[in-house]
Amino acid sequence: MDVIKNDPFNAFLDTPGPAVASGSGTLSGKTLAVKDIYDVAGYKTGRGNPQWLAETQPAAHTAAAVQILLDAGARFIGKTQTEEFAFSLTGHNAHYPRPINPAAPDRMTGGSSSGSIAAVAAGLADIATGSDTGGSVRAPASYCGLVGLRTSHGAITLDGTMPLAPSFDVFGWFARDVDLYCAVGDLYLDDSGARLTNLMRLPEQDALVAGEAEKQAYQNAVSLVEAVVGQARTEKLVSADVEQRYWCMRRIQAHEAWRGHGAWLSAADRQLGPGVKERFAFGQTISTETLLSEAKLRDALRTEVTDILGNDGLFVSPTVPGAAPLAASSFADVQDYRERALRLLCLSGLTGLPELTLPLGTVDGAPFGLSLTGPKGSDRALLAIGQQILDAKQSGAQ
Numbered sequence: 472m473d474v475i476k477n478d479p480f481n482a483f484l485d486t487p488g489p490a491v492a493s494g495s496g497t498l499s500g501k502t503l504a505v506k507d508i509y510d511v512a513g514y515k516t517g518r519g520n521p522q523w524l525a526e527t528q529p530a531a532h533t534a535a536a537v538q539i540l541l542d543a544g545a546r547f548i549g550k551t552q553t554e555e556f557a558f559s560l561t562g563h564n565a566h567y568p569r570p571i572n573p574a575a576p577d578r579m580t581g582g583s584s585s586g587s588i589a590a591v592a593a594g595l596a597d598i599a600t601g602s603d604t605g606g607s608v609r610a611p612a613s614y615c616g617l618v619g620l621r622t623s624h625g626a627i628t629l630d631g632t633m634p635l636a637p638s639f640d641v642f643g644w645f646a647r648d649v650d651l652y653c654a655v656g657d658l659y660l661d662d663s664g665a666r667l668t669n670l671m672r673l674p675e676q677d678a679l680v681a682g683e684a685e686k687q688a689y690q691n692a693v694s695l696v697e698a699v700v701g702q703a704r705t706e707k708l709v710s711a712d713v714e715q716r717y718w719c720m721r722r723i724q725a726h727e728a729w730r731g732h733g734a735w736l737s738a739a740d741r742q743l744g745p746g747v748k749e750r751f752a753f754g755q756t757i758s759t760e761t762l763l764s765e766a767k768l769r770d771a772l773r774t775e776v777t778d779i780l781g782n783d784g785l786f787v788s789p790t791v792p793g794a795a796p797l798a799a800s801s802f803a804d805v806q807d808y809r810e811r812a813l814r815l816l817c818l819s820g821l822t823g824l825p826e827l828t829l830p831l832g833t834v835d836g837a838p839f840g841l842s843l844t845g846p847k848g849s850d851r852a853l854l855a856i857g858q859q860i861l862d863a864k865q866s867g868a869q
Contacts, residue, residue: 474502474595475549481568482590483549488514488529491547497654499544504596506587507550508557508633509534518633519555519583521566522741534631536642537600539658545598551586555747557602557635558728559583560610560809561796565744569798574616575837578795579805581611584643588615591645598655601643604635605724606791606816608643609828613840614795616830617645618652618857623847624823627659636727639720639820649861653854665849667785667856670696670703675713676786679815681793684834689789692831692841695867696787699860703787706779710771713814719765719772720817722757729754745802773822777846780824785856786844789815790828794837818844825850827857831864 475483484507491511493499507517510530517524533541541547554564562585563569570589572580580589584601588611591599601608603621612619620643627642634640642659646652672693680686697703711719729751736743736751743751780786791812796805819826824847832839845853 478595480571480573480589480593480595482551482570482586482593482595484517484552484567484586486514486517486550491533491541493544493546494542496543497658498540498598501545501597501651502548503540503545504549504551504587504590504599505537505547506584506600506602507553508602509537509600510631511537511547511550514550516633517550519553519557519564519566520741520743522739523735530631532631535628536632536659540598540600540655543658548596551590551599554583554585555744556728556732557583557604557607557633558747558750560606560812561805562611572615572795575614575795577798578837579614579798581614581795583607584611584645588612588617588645591647592617594647597646597651599645601645602632603641603643604639605720605813605820608645609790609816609826609840609842610812612645612828612830613790614838616838617647618649618830618861619643619645619828619840620656620850620854621819621826622660622850623825626848626850634731636724637731638727639724649858653858656851656854660850661848662851663848665846665852666783667845667849667852668701669781669784670700671706671779671784671786672703673706673708673786673788675708676788676815676818679713679792679811680789681811685793685839688832688834688839689841693787695831695864696841696843696860699863700785700856708772708775708779710775711768715768716772716817716821717810717814719768720813720821721753722761722765723769725750725754726757726762727754729757746806769821776818776822776824780846782846784846788842788844790840790842791815794834794839823847825853827853829857829860831860
């Protein structure tokens with residue numbers, strides 16, 4: 472495919488396969504790139520690992536969520552890079568060239584949906600599929616200046632998708648145009664009728680912003696949200712603090728990841744990249760006792776957050792601590808940023824709630840997103856509010 476051969480952003484994989492049929496509908500004329508954890512009939516699903524790619528067979532069927540896009544008229548143009556087994560957040564897979572962030576070429580794209588975000592942000596594809604387990608839609612969207620929705624857990628089918636941590640995994644997508652983004656959402660999401668008018672801030676989340684420039688950019692973004700939704704009040708979560716939430720997510724996620732992939736990984740030296748290897752190894756160490764304890768904490772947090780949000784609540788928070796890390800950063804610095812980012816990203820994953828990141832800020836000329844988290848099932852209401860906020864920002868800039 473020509474777009475793959477002319478890809479200066481290292482977004483696509485040169486994965487051979489047959490022509491893929493499209494239907495006719497609201498996405499007719501739009502191009503579609505697919506993250507390489509989703510099956511496409513006739514193509515191998517490589518999961519970001521060359522050994523898995525070599526050993527696996529072409530998929531017999533297309534993933535159900537991808538098929539919905541094809542049936543609506545989108546035209547498949549290729550598979551995109553993912554980090555190994557989608558178990559990372561930086562965007563750099565040790566086995567492939569680093570995808571380039573079109574919005575800030577000296578910075579990381581974010582992962583694990585690295586190829587998909589690069590393809591859309593660069594204009595190589597109109598739509599690309601992503602996934603979000605720990606933040607793999609929201610972080611890349613923030614880093615590259617796009618809208619990104621972590622959907623309510625279980626809202627969209629994952630049939631034909633590589634699982635990482637099933638109690639966290641959700642389907643996601645990217646589009647440069649917010650109207651197109653919402654049109655894709657209309658294919659998947661029910662309208663709950665939610666009216667999200669009760670805006671709240673969580674001081675412990677706000678405190679994770681990286682520095683003074685980031686704090687100012689974030690406050691400016693909050694002001695944009697308040698101009699549309701109303702003044703935010705302060706709320707505090709008491710069932711689990713930031714550190715408890717972070718470790719709860721890390722332990723449950725890693726346990727599930729090892730449970731799903733450990734047998735294959737243990738059968739040979741799979742030459743996993745740095746970071747990914749250690750995360751899988753960590754999952755092997757999680758005891759049943761620890762898992763049960765973390766599950767109780769997660770249930771208490773979910774109950775508390777659900778009660779606070781009610782039917783009309785909306786948390787506003789930084790999506791990540793700041794702009795994307797520089798591509799030239801040391802491994803240690805990138806890991807430090809990742810862990811700080813996960814402390815922000817883990818709340819919606821643990822609770823199963825939808826979270827929308829909006830490209831409202833910049834730091835040192837690079838994008839920096841703000842997030843809105845709503846009650847479970849309020850995905851379309853979040854998108855509608857996001858569209859209003861972005862429209863208001865655009866009007867104010869004119």
